[in-house]
Amino acid sequence: MQTAANKFQEYLGTEPAVVHAEYKHIEGGASMKALAWFGTNDVRMVAAPIPDITEPDDVILQVTGTTICGSDLHLYHGEIMALQKGDILGHEFMGKVFKVGPNVKNLKPGQRVVSSFQIACGKCEYCKENLSSFCDRTNTSSLQNYMYGQRDAGFFGYSHFTGGFPGGQAEYVRVPIGDVNLLPIPDNISDEKALYLSDVLPTSYHTVVDTGVKPGDVVGIWGLGPIGQCAARWAILKGASRVIGIDRIPSRLQFAESKTGVETIDFSQFSDVTKRIYELCPRGLDVALDCGTFHEPKTFTHKIQKTLLLETDVPETINEMIVSVRKMGRCGLIAAYAGFANAVNVGALMEKGVRLIGNGQAPVRKYWEEILNEYIIPGKFDPTFMITHRVPIDDLAKLYPAFDKRIDGVEKVFVETRFSSAPSSGCPRTSRVDDWKSI
Ligand SMILES: NC(=O)c1ccc[n+]([C@@H]2O[C@H](COP(=O)([O-])OP(=O)(O)OC[C@H]3O[C@@H](n4cnc5c(N)ncnc54)[C@H](O)[C@@H]3O)[C@@H](O)[C@H]2O)c1
Ligand SMILES: [Zn+2]
Numbered sequence: 001m002q003t004a005a006n007k008f009q010e011y012l013g014t015e016p017a018v019v020h021a022e023y024k025h026i027e028g029g030a031s032m033k034a035l036a037w038f039g040t041n042d043v044r045m046v047a048a049p050i051p052d053i054t055e056p057d058d059v060i061l062q063v064t065g066t067t068i069c070g071s072d073l074h075l076y077h078g079e080i081m082a083l084q085k086g087d088i089l090g091h092e093f094m095g096k097v098f099k100v101g102p103n104v105k106n107l108k109p110g111q112r113v114v115s116s117f118q119i120a121c122g123k124c125e126y127c128k129e130n131l132s133s134f135c136d137r138t139n140t141s142s143l144q145n146y147m148y149g150q151r152d153a154g155f156f157g158y159s160h161f162t163g164g165f166p167g168g169q170a171e172y173v174r175v176p177i178g179d180v181n182l183l184p185i186p187d188n189i190s191d192e193k194a195l196y197l198s199d200v201l202p203t204s205y206h207t208v209v210d211t212g213v214k215p216g217d218v219v220g221i222w223g224l225g226p227i228g229q230c231a232a233r234w235a236i237l238k239g240a241s242r243v244i245g246i247d248r249i250p251s252r253l254q255f256a257e258s259k260t261g262v263e264t265i266d267f268s269q270f271s272d273v274t275k276r277i278y279e280l281c282p283r284g285l286d287v288a289l290d291c292g293t294f295h296e297p298k299t300f301t302h303k304i305q306k307t308l309l310l311e312t313d314v315p316e317t318i319n320e321m322i323v324s325v326r327k328m329g330r331c332g333l334i335a336a337y338a339g340f341a342n343a344v345n346v347g348a349l350m351e352k353g354v355r356l357i358g359n360g361q362a363p364v365r366k367y368w369e370e371i372l373n374e375y376i377i378p379g380k381f382d383p384t385f386m387i388t389h390r391v392p393i394d395d396l397a398k399l400y401p402a403f404d405k406r407i408d409g410v411e412k413v414f415v416e417t418r419f420s421s422a423p424s425s426g427c428p429r430t431s432r433v434d435d436w437k438s439i
């Protein structure tokens with residue numbers, strides 16, 4: 001799939017963009033540790049050239065914290081198009097400003113900042129409304145334009161389908177248009193509290209807000225990874241009366257029950273999830289949020305269809321959600337989808353008046369200051385609840401399969417570099433993936 005996608009992209013040429021993915025290397029040829037993609041289930045630590053200021057709005061960061069995301073697993077499984085061997089991954093990271101380009105006005109070397117996972121221009125129609133993920137001017141992918149009619153912003157470390165920008169699972173990273181895409185962090189907010197403003201916090205907040213959770217709602221959440229765990233908390237903060245979480249990983253079900261008070265359904269025990277939801281909630285859900293993953297088909301039919309490339313994505317969660325919500329209920333898709341799924345229950349969607357909302361890639365700039373100032377600083381939302389592990393950057397290649405198999409109760413990981421501070425009080429100490437328990 002990758003070869004065909006890359007060939008087609010080459011044939012289509014590139015779309016115009018105001019920033020470019022290729023970076024200059026720092027003088028002297030010094031290298032840094034970085035995690036690069038080489039093929040399906042094949043990621044490796046490499047020595048990559050340290051980036052230098054390449055365009056005048058650039059900022060170079062020394063990374064003090066990075067992590068792995070469920071979205072990275074789609075890359076690991078080769079499910080996102082236009083990956084190339086040697087691509088540096090990672091779209092969630094923070095750091096200290098190391099160098100600034102001549103046009104950068106608001107940032108100085110030494111300042112602590114968190115990066116948005118998307119690269120926004122700050123000036124287009126979408127950026128004017130802080131819809132940074134939908135920026136029109138930072139992604140050269142004609143393939144995405146061809147498939148979707150329009151294209152998202154460029155993203156860090158997320159294939160050439162989103163611009164081919166080197167990512168932040170590295171010791172240094174170049175952030176184009178730094179004034180727009182970096183948020184300064186106050187001294188009294190730890191790295192562990194700040195890092196997840198990059199993606200997980202705005203993303204989980206966005207699905208709850210964009211799908212319209214309101215006081216009294218009964219909310220179902222498919223998938224209890226970091227996005228689902230945070231979405232459950234946001235739903236409660238927005239007044240949900242009940243949250244029902246669906247997953248099959250025992251540690252994740254238990255985590256949601258004990259830390260957030262979520263009622264759970266283990267779909268390895270209740271194979272008919274919809275039936276179980278109606279037993280728990282005869283009226284049906286008001287809101288359903290898809291925080292799962294399209295690369296884990298549940299049924300034999302969809303495993304076969306996917307293997308035969310008759311579909312790229314699966315509709316199983318979408319169908320469960322459409323059937324489980326009440327008439328005129330709302331369903332939000334924040335889980336990533338890439339292409340096509342067969343046998344969507346379009347009848348139930350139409351007849352019940354279900355509002356099926358593609359939440360899109362979350363616009364980080366729309367929410368990150370609100371989340372920092374109104375929730376993290378006053379202590380209303382402490383993101384450290386989801387951090388289960390901290391590992392050194394050297395372990396990143398081993399972290400991919402460990403996170404993929406969800407071993408040792410892993411939820412969210414803090415990945416440290418030689419530039420990181422010591423772990424904050426109450427947060428996990430450094431461990432090695434080799435020492436994690438396999439169940
Ligand atoms: N739209 C965005 O801006 C955005 C940003 C970040 C992540 N995401 C997406 O959100 C999703 C969740 O991310 P994460 O980091 O929490 O991922 P994760 O892989 O850690 O968690 C996904 C969870 O879904 C569960 N799951 C799989 N199939 C399921 C099913 N049929 N029913 C119920 N649960 C099921 C898995 O067991 C797992 O616990 C991913 O698809 C990711 O790509 C989207
Ligand atoms: Zn992410």
Ligand SMILES: [Zn+2]
Pocket residue numbers: 120121122123124125126127134135136137
């Ligand atoms: Zn823009």
